[in-house]
Amino acid sequence: MATTVLRVRSKTWSFGIFATSRRFSICRIVERENNIAVVGGGAAGFYTAARILYKSKNTNIDIFEKLPTPHGLVRYGVAPDHPEVKNCMSKFDEVASNERVRFFGNVQVGGTSDDHQPGHLSLDSLRSVYDSVVLSYGASKDRRLNIPGEDGKTVKSGDKNDNRLGVVSARQFVAWYNGLPEAQDLELDLESYDKIIIIGHGNVALDCARILLTDIDSLASTDITEKALEKLSRSKIRHVEIVGRRGPLQVSFTTKELREMTKLKDVQIICDRQLLENECQSTAGQEYLKNSRALKRMMDILFKHSVNSEDASRDLKSFKLSFLKSPVEILFDQKWSDNGNVNVVPQLFKFRINRLEGPPESAKAISTDIFTEIPCAMALRSIGYVSTPLEGAPFDKQRNIVPNIAGRVIDNGVVPGLYVSGWVKRGPVGVIATTMQDAYRTADALVMDINNGHIAADNMPKSSRSAIDQMLEKTRVTQSRVTNEDWKRLEEFEIEKGYQVGKPREKVTDVQEMLNIIRNTA
């Protein structure tokens, strides 16, 4: 530990010596404390905080999170059967228990400073009292397909009304089985037919497919919610087809997730092996694969483990990778002929067949005049997440990010003291390690600005813990706040409840219930 301190110090001083003309201001900065607010308590927020703590010895960090619980998508996005991925939470715990860090759960940042809802804070209020504010609030919405039938329909079947769900957000489905409070009322149809279609070829699509096809007994020992477990145990889904508009060389999932599909019990992988071969064996394909190790390994897995549709066994469940199809519309309660038996199926998903044009790395899907229809109980859309604007911060509506250069927010020039990290900085792509690196670069920029005096010069008089606490008192954040100790108490409760049923934890899925447990009124 001592070495860490020494090394960091020496870094600061080498800087001081380098900028000899600023020796006075350096001394002042060393004396002075910097107060930083982080908006969003997910991986991006915690990794940014971790790096700032490591790089700068005289900063205090307050992390604001809308939910009473920290860890964002590590808690509510990472699949329950990937507990090892969640190990990063112990680093976040280390950050949260650092004496220079305060966690403010159950505090919504947004709106304007005039709107004084208890427990709400505007970005302007934050910026008025903190030296710097880091936006790391992620991407809370998902992309829609914008096709007819997407929102479903209520149909009369016999003497009762049935809800046909159309296309449900995969993100919401993930949030539902992971216990996110706002997703708990999600309607799902896992029983009216044996197949679900997922649109999109990313890891979220594979997570959803895996959860739908995994043997229920192996899910029972994960931190999936009891409610989800109960619903999935009644599921009649045996076939999941994931559909992408381009080909096998354009998939965006990763090797581990694809390999996991090959290891599911009683599940076969189906894909068009001829298409796979054509794409991989073409001159352009071969060249492309030579330079893309991950894709090459994924194609090898597919070659080794997949069968063509016509060779698939009817006794096994199936995971089908379907290519070159663009969603057109959903038709409800149509007749469907399956092996000579004509049945009414809940939904028919109509697709237009595409062909590819251009080199593999930037191939375009070109529509043809051919259509195909696939029956399903419901569909999930998994074609990407979108960040939303925050009042008081600039937003690039084309790219759906907060515009920035290396993490410094720009709005006709750099906005002093405003930073961005994680998905809202670079768009919703990449794994936790990507977000970590990204957060570190933002933190590095911020610490560099502190050391250069850029922030101090601008904000010198306004930042102090007492001014901050006054503001938090005035906006009644102090009363509604959930502290790190509060969260730990809730977590103990969840872990204890989990042990009783043989799970790592049983998540509380209602905000009021969380608060009751924290306030000891449950």
Next chain:
Amino acid sequence: MSVAFTRSTAGLVRAQLQRLRTSHLSSTPVASLSVFALRSSFSLCASSRLYRFRQTAAAFSTSAIPAKDVTVTFIEPDGNEVKATGEEGTNLMELAHENDVDLEGACEGACACSTCHVILPDNIYDRLPEPSDEENDMLDLAFGLTDTSRLGCQVMLSPEMEGMRIKLPSATRNFYVDGAKPSHH
């Protein structure tokens, strides 16, 4: 998925803790609170320590000779060199952490991320057993991958590594274009 489980240190540790706890709970229900209190202080270090213990134990089981100390040098992205000595069987990630080397380990050695990526000298790399599929799957996602890249958590110190120089990749490679699709237009 079964692989994810068997390879998951955290899962193993959790399972062990759980076994411990359930036995506690069944015999003395009153003890439950203290066990949970123990967990919170224990959890931060428990997984890596136990894992280390397991590995050292495994190293011992193959030979009765006590573990030797091996000294290697980590070269950080900025060129800074850190000499580190550890017992045979210690993994490179832990060794780096014990010596304050600037190497991450987001999943704590469970082979579920690529943040402890290290670059080994050719001669050592060639002498090691091939990385597992699971390790390769993670290396697929590593920044600055080379032909002799490994995950630090999967490589154990052995006597032939004495004096080995381990490079840490520069993390910034392609960073700002991450996620942007390469385009020829």
